[in-house]
Every structure is written in C-alpha cells, then in structure tokens.
Amino acid sequence: MNWEWQQQAACIGQDLLFFHPDGERGRHRRARQLSAKAVCDRCPVRRQCREHAVRFPEHYGTWGGLAEEERDGIGGSGRPFGRRVRRASV
Ligand code: SF4
Known part of the structure; x- marks a missing residue:
C-alpha cells in the first residue's frame, strides 16, 4: 500500500476536524x-485520497472531500473496519 x-x-494534524466525536x-456534524x-478543496492529493477511501474502503471520517455517508455505495467491498487514524503528524 x-x-x-x-x-x-x-489535513495533516487535523484528525479532530475529519473524524466525528462520539x-x-x-x-454540529454538518458544520464540522x-x-x-x-480543507480538502485546497488539498493537492484529493484525487488520490478519494480513490484510497473508496477502494479500501474507509468507513469513518471525511476523505477526499466526501463525508462517510457520501461514500456509501461507491465501490469497495463493504468490509467493516474499526476507526483508522491516518496521516502522520508532522
Ligand atoms: S483530500 Fe484527503 S488528504 Fe487531502 S485534506 Fe482531504 S482528507 Fe486530507
């Protein structure tokens, strides 16, 4: 991978903005x-991020400019994943 x-x-270092709290x-959710x-709109790797999120699939958080409910039904295997933390903190 x-x-x-x-x-x-x-979005490096901004996981709290990209993953919803319990x-x-x-x-509040829509505003976040x-x-x-x-942030995604100005990201240089938006296409790669969205492709990754759909392919694996990522079930939690905003990836590639799409919220989790917007990615439902776009490709992927439908396998359940736990919450995954992404992006190295730099
Ligand atoms: S497109 Fe992906 S990598 Fe870029 S800011 Fe959005 S979530 Fe982060």
Whole structure:
C-alpha cells in the first residue's frame, strides 16, 4: 500500500476536524464536515485520497472531500473496519 501521497495532505494534524466525536449529530456534524471539506478543496492529493477511501474502503471520517455517508455505495467491498487514524503528524 502506497501512503506517500499523505505526506502532501492539507489535513495533516487535523484528525479532530475529519473524524466525528462520539454522539455528534445535526448541525454540529454538518458544520464540522463542511470545514473539513474546505480543507480538502485546497488539498493537492484529493484525487488520490478519494480513490484510497473508496477502494479500501474507509468507513469513518471525511476523505477526499466526501463525508462517510457520501461514500456509501461507491465501490469497495463493504468490509467493516474499526476507526483508522491516518496521516502522520508532522
Ligand atoms: S483530500 Fe484527503 S488528504 Fe487531502 S485534506 Fe482531504 S482528507 Fe486530507
């Protein structure tokens, strides 16, 4: 698995913005997701990130500008995963 693209990620060190805390719902969740997507909009590796999230698949968090519910049904095996922490802290 090639993770080198993550070295260029615009979201390095921002996992709290990209993964929802337990029990988060409604407008708080939507606001956090919009903030995360704004970071994705200026990310140079958005395409690689989105392809990774759909291929493996990643079930939690915002990846490649898509929230988890937006990735449902886009490819992948449907295998359950635990929460995965991504991106090296730099
Ligand atoms: S596109 Fe992926 S790597 Fe880039 S900021 Fe968004 S979640 Fe991070």
